[in-house]
Amino acid sequence: MSKAKRLMELIVAVNRKRRFTVKELADEFGVSMRTILRDLQELSELGIPLYSEVGPHGGYRILQERLLPPIAFTEREAAAVFFAVQALRRYSSLPFETETSTALNKFYTYMQEDVRARIDKMRDRVDFITPVRRAQSPHLPVLLDAAIRQVVLLVDYASKQQRGKREIQPIGIYTQGGLWYCLAYCFLRKSFRVFRCDRIDSAVPSDSPPLDLQQIHLGSKEELIRLEEDSVYLYADLSKEGVEACEANPCPVPLLHVFNDGTGRLEGNVERSDIPYFASYFVGLGKEATVRQPKELRAAIRQLLSDLMVRYADEGIVTQE
Amino acid sequence: MSKAKRLMELIVAVNRKRRFTVKELADEFGVSMRTILRDLQELSELGIPLYSEVGPHGGYRILQERLLPPIAFTEREAAAVFFAVQALRRYSSLPFETETSTALNKFYTYMQEDVRARIDKMRDRVDFITPVRRAQSPHLPVLLDAAIRQVVLLVDYASKQQRGKREIQPIGIYTQGGLWYCLAYCFLRKSFRVFRCDRIDSAVPSDSPPLDLQQIHLGSKEELIRLEEDSVYLYADLSKEGVEACEANPCPVPLLHVFNDGTGRLEGNVERSDIPYFASYFVGLGKEATVRQPKELRAAIRQLLSDLMVRYADEGIVTQE
């Protein structure tokens, strides 16, 4: 690396770390300590406020406030960031609620006039639409913080069946289809579960000792949510349109295979208790999907269809308000 | 003067002048033109967007390098922006493809080490899931640019029925459910239409004179997509779960009303030709929805149900592969 480039990167590195030693930098840049010392002297002459202390635990320090150095964004980069933040604003709840709006504001007000004008023009011409849900998730910051610091929370959760307090150790939070979910270890069920954040009515840190789950994160989601013993093998064929519908509205468990001609198939093991859900799912796909297995699911679909038949059978029953 | 210092000053000089020639800088810095040329190339490699034009009145220019003033983001703001950009990265296509990654990179590398460590920790603990679609939309930048500058494009579009070239004047682009759409005036149909961007196979500026649509933008979407003459009034009751399903997977036209108890109703005018779509939509909602009107839709649902009944009727027919 040329000296000029090294100096530039040195400025960045020195701003990033607030404290550092000569040896540290020498290792990082793969040059000798003598060279780094010469470089640092040069940076000093260039006006970068460096300060050093000798002795053990000594080292260099940069005398500056904690702020990002003047970052040079190109206009297009600024626009991209602006729209990214803008996209997030469509979410009804966020773990960084206020921060996004202040950051957006800073970005906007510091932009130069002409750039701002162009951004304004774009504003009405790009949009990121996310399902708008009424459900609020007010405890996202607490959940995220607990996931990062790995502490146990006592939450008040209203599941479909019942509602009550339970202790959970959050792994992470994610949003999908306009709702927020929290993957966590549930001390009540003694397994990993996914909680809908809008169904969490309160969340406070608990004193219970946390498990050591540092290595577990959202990436391992699929493996954590284990199937119950009682699972059945599902197999369904999909038309081209069926494939698209599945992509748009992914169902949790089974694997989607797509063939070259655009058609595809869904297969995988699903829990027996989820059969009603899948029945509804496949009925929604209409003629674009054909379930081959299991028989139970086909039966459930048949049942659902005939129930619906009844609902839509007799015109005479229709009441109007 | 050392080379490093000259480069730093060169950056300043180049930002100060917007346009300059090699000779000019050579004289100013008292070095040969060859040296300046080498320096400028190095600056390019360092990421300064330089651009040159040959010929008389040609010379170098600096491209859109707007230095935002040193913005002091708080740690949480930086995190929020970082995740906003990160969220966008899950989209398979974007109108600012490269910009988001360079911006993300700048943010990340300029962060102080401790902040960065915390961000890293969060990385696996927050996620923004968007349907991953195989469909690519490579022409987004062209479409967006056309929408902003209001020019007419000649596109090669593959609609469900047919495929062919047509002229459109884009109003804006938006993404929903993992796909990109373009709202545009279609000169072929002489009305405003929504195009799926992944079905646009080519898009090139056309010479045709644009209409004056400056005042029209994405906000006016609903009004633009006018109903055909032949529309019917739709009315459906929804259970609580039905309301949630509708929120997650919004259907285009009708209005959703939600009552205090969580149940709701869908109503509005829909095109008669869309009845098959709505039949499938409501069948997908299963028992969570009851269509009251129109009769045609109830009939279509009945038809769809009996078709499906046939498909799932006889276990004996099931073939296995």
Add this chain to the structure above:
DNA sequence: TATAACCATGACGTGATTTGTCACTATTAT
């Protein structure tokens, strides 16, 4: 069509700069 004003690139030798090493000194926490 010619010309001038630009940029672009390669080769090469000289001379300047950079770098690593070594041998020191100085300071300070433990």
Add this chain to the structure above:
DNA sequence: ATAATAGTGACAAATCACGTCATGGTTATA
């Protein structure tokens, strides 16, 4: 005392920067 840290000076080897020359390309303009 010892170890960890910064700081300096000297010197040779390696590397790099620079200017010069040569060549060639593009484009506006006359």
